Amino acid sequence: MLSVKDLSIAYKVGSNDVVAVSNSGFDVPKGTIVGLVGESGCGKTTMARALTRVIADNARIAGGEIAFDGQDLAALPEAKMNALRWRDISFIPQSAMNSLDPVYRVEYQIMEVLRDRGGMTRRAARARAAELFEMVGIDKGRLRDFPHQFSGGMRQRAAIALALALNPKLVVADEPVTALDVIIQRQILDQLRTLQRELGLSVIMVTHDISVVAYTCDRTVVMYAGKVVEDCDTATLLNRPLHPYTMGLKNAFPDLKSAGSxxxxxxxxxxxxxADPPDGCRFAARCPFAAELCRSTEPAPLEVEKGHIVACHRASEAAQLRLEASKPQTWEAMA
Ligand SMILES: Nc1ncnc2c1ncn2[C@@H]1O[C@H](COP(=O)(O)OP(=O)(O)OP(=O)(O)O)[C@@H](O)[C@H]1O
Structure with a gap:
């Protein structure tokens, strides 16, 4: 349903171009949750925002294609793109406070989307707002509250309700649970997952936390320094990662299910x-397994097993590297 191909996004900073996303792509099959994971600054938010074409003033799509339902979103005129937002593609931003205006009651904000974007009457919009609150597990009696009267978890649920208001096909969620404690994270992710299945939605979930993708996502796309380095179904990615960066990320986060052991x-x-990326593999300087070739020549993303894409010169040795990567001293030696 969504296929991102060879996408590049650049920010103009002074006279320089900072290429935050560089020749990267991935697919989101219909009715699946795809996680976009990587540490801060790897280009996840830039990628996610480009999909809805809500990008910073100094950003531009420098190349590539975003194929969605037979259209290329990267090239769509703004008026057509605007018509797709909310109705076909919706966005849950990094902080729910960014999607809820503090000065208006929550009900008003949901009704406004339903009336302005969905063409609903006031009565129909009120009924739909109540239905949406029920869907995300908030008592409809709280619709008349202001956002500050909600807990962080409730605000996030309300942001999800808002995103689902007009039955979009694709929801892009940027770090939807990051500011919340682990128990609330799990509840919200469970809710999102249930709704996703019931409504047959496609979801892109942006997160820095590999335990969130492990808990929620069907497929996972790992980004590093503006590039996709690995892309696979989540179970295989976690059990048999092929890229050393993925192996490292796995060691760096607690498991959401076991809560911190x-x-x-x-x-x-x-x-x-x-602004000045190195030659060769972008991860080489931090990779315990980097060889001469890794520092000089950039590895191309290759489908090395069916549905498993990786950009690493040493992917064929991954079984041995996984053993090494599971030892803390392998990574400590790089410090
Ligand atoms: N408006 C901007 N102007 C210039 N550079 C930017 C701008 N926004 C982001 N960048 C740069 O683009 C790169 C990718 O940023 P992006 O926010 O997409 O990463 P991210 O992985 O989502 O990180 P985070 O989780 O911290 O949001 C970073 O190097 C960042 O400094």
Whole structure:
């Protein structure tokens, strides 16, 4: 239903171009949740926003294609794109406070979308707002509240209700549970997952936390420094990752299900400056397995097993590398 191909997005900073997303792509099959994961600054939000074409003033789509239902969103005139927002594609932003205006009652905000974008009468919109609250597990008696009267979890649920208001086909959720504690995270993710199945939605979930994708997503796309480095069904990605960055991310986050047991090993160092990316593999400087070739030549993304795409020169040795990557000292040696 959505196919991103070879997409590049650049920010103009002074006289420089910062290419935040570079020749990257992935598919979101109909009715699936796809996670977009990577650490801060890897280009997840830029990618997610480009899909709805709500991008910063200094950003531009520098190349590539966003195929959605037979149209290329990267090239669609703004008026046509605007007609698709809410109705076909909706966005849950990083903080629910960004989607809810603090000065208006929540009901008014949902009704406004339903009336302005959905052409509903006031009466129909009021009934739909109540139905949406029920869907996301909030008592409809709370519709008359202002956003500040809601807890963080309720605000996030209300943001989900707002995103679902006009029955979109695709929902892009940017870090939808990041600011919440683990128990509330789980409840919201469960709710999102249930609604996704019931409504047959396609969802892109942006997160820095691999335990969130492990808990929720059918497929996972791992980004590093503006590039997709691995893309696979989530179970295989977690059990048999082929990219050392994915192996490192797995060690760096607690499991949402076991709520915090186990030793966490961070990946030392930080991603490269995107204004001046290195030659070769962008992860090489932090990779315990980097070889000479990795520093000189960029690996192309290849489908090495059916449905499993990876950009790593050493992917064929992944079984051995996974053993090494599971030892904390492998990563500590890079610090
Ligand atoms: N408006 C902007 N102007 C210039 N550079 C930007 C702008 N927005 C983002 N960037 C840069 O683009 C890169 C990718 O940022 P982006 O926010 O997409 O990453 P992210 O993975 O979503 O990180 P986070 O989780 O922190 O939001 C970063 O290097 C960031 O500094």
């Amino acid at each position: 186990g030793v966490l090993t961070p990946i030392a160092g930080s991603p490269p400056d995107l």
